[in-house]
Amino acid sequence: MRLYKPEIKDPDVCQPDLIVACDIDETLDEKGKYMGTPTLVVEILSICTRSKDMVKKLNTYMLSGIKEYWVVDPSQKTLAVYTFENLEIDDFFNYRNDEVAISKALETLCFAE
Secondary structure, eight states: OOOOOOOSSEEEOOSSSEOOOOOOHHHHHSSSSSOOSSSSSEEEEOOTTHHHIIHHHHHHHHTTTEEEEEETTTTTEEEEEEETTEEEEEEEEEETTTTOOOOOOTTTTEOOO
């Protein structure tokens, strides 16, 4: 997936673990490739990707217009939810394994163990 940041010509190329795209009708190219900006991105942390997912991708997703970023940490049994507005962090929530997480960007989406 290519994500564009303001005032930077070349896009960042990312491969999220999961995306929720609400603009598919307008953003598929002639080959059926998604060319838009997802509403929600989910990354599942691993030892190899932890730092990249929590720093570099957080910054990329925030600056590219994504509305919400979920970071799942299976080892800690936590879910961090970042919501973005105007290319900045608007809210941050940290959920434990016994709590229900509700998406701010997608009101009908929730996650429970």
